[in-house]
Amino acid sequence: MKSQGLIVAGACALMIAGCTNNPYTGEEQAGKSATYGGIGALAGAAIGAATSSSDDRAKGALIGAAVGGAAGGGYGYYVDKQEQRLRQELTGTGVQVIRNGDTLQLVMPGNITFASGSSDIASSFYPTLNSLVKVFKEFDQNGINIVGHTDSTGSQELNMRLSRERATSVASYLSGQGVSGARISSAGVGPSQPIASNDTEAGRAQNRRVEITLRQL
Incomplete structure (x- = not known):
């Protein structure tokens, strides 16, 4: 022994x-x-x-x-x-970078990504997305899972559609700028995963968001 x-x-x-x-x-x-x-x-x-x-x-x-x-x-x-690199590129953009073990999550609040009720990317958000493109090309060994979220205002059908379309808009932009589509997946979950109370405007604003999760391929 x-x-x-x-x-x-x-x-x-x-x-x-x-x-x-x-x-x-x-x-x-x-x-x-x-x-x-x-x-x-x-x-x-x-x-x-x-x-x-x-x-x-x-x-x-x-x-x-x-x-x-x-x-x-x-x-x-x-x-x-x-x-x-992500923290360096995203300083001052309003995007949160969250580390959980070997998983990275980017939380992008709705007020900086899309106009209310729209799935068209806000013009002011393109520089932030371009920063993401730069980092995603530099670090290409993980998958990019994009999920759209809404608050509970409006119908379930509307919120599900809006959340899917917003996630798809981000995914399409990333792939259009040269990030491999094989790495990217997108989905919408509507109001089913709130991170704050939908009873207040401040809480609803937090729930309207897009999250990108980066995991090993």
């Missing part, structure tokens, strides 16, 4: 020392993802050693460390860099 522990520890040390370049960006890996990669390597090495025969335990630990380290650090570092 002691030798197994030394094998696993040695495998992890080799993995952590050797993994200096990120597979998604080609840059030297640092920050939070380095920790994630080290944890992944540790877990992978332990599993690799435990599931291998006695003769192949060292080899199993090394393979497990490689797989675990790449999974734990690679995409996490990619998201670190993408989040940094």
Whole structure:
């Protein structure tokens, strides 16, 4: 058992020392993802050693460390860099950038995206969309899921249609500017997912929004 522990520890040390370049960006890996990669390597090495025969335990630990380290650090570092670029590009635009693990969410309130009751993109919102296009082209390793939301004013049918059309408008603009359509999906959910009370104008304004969620392909 002691030798197994030394094998696993040695495998992890080799993995952590050797993994200096990120597979998604080609840059030297640092920050939070380095920790994630080290944890992944540790877990992978332990599993690799435990599931291998006695003769192949060292080899199993090394393979497990490689797989675990790449999974734990690679995409996490990619998201670190993408989040940094999005925050830089979207400062002062009114768009919120929310990080949840390795998922990024962009919340675009209705007052800066569309006129009331319309699915035509507001002219003042095009510069913000162009900033998104620039980042989405630079970071092209994740899917782009666009969802339109409305408040509860008006009929369900109207709100569902409006939310779908608004999400489609954003998706069409992104693809028209060269973002791969294979990465993009769009949907409308009407008033079914409020983030504030529909009993006040301030709450309804928050519920009228478009959200873009970025996840690993």
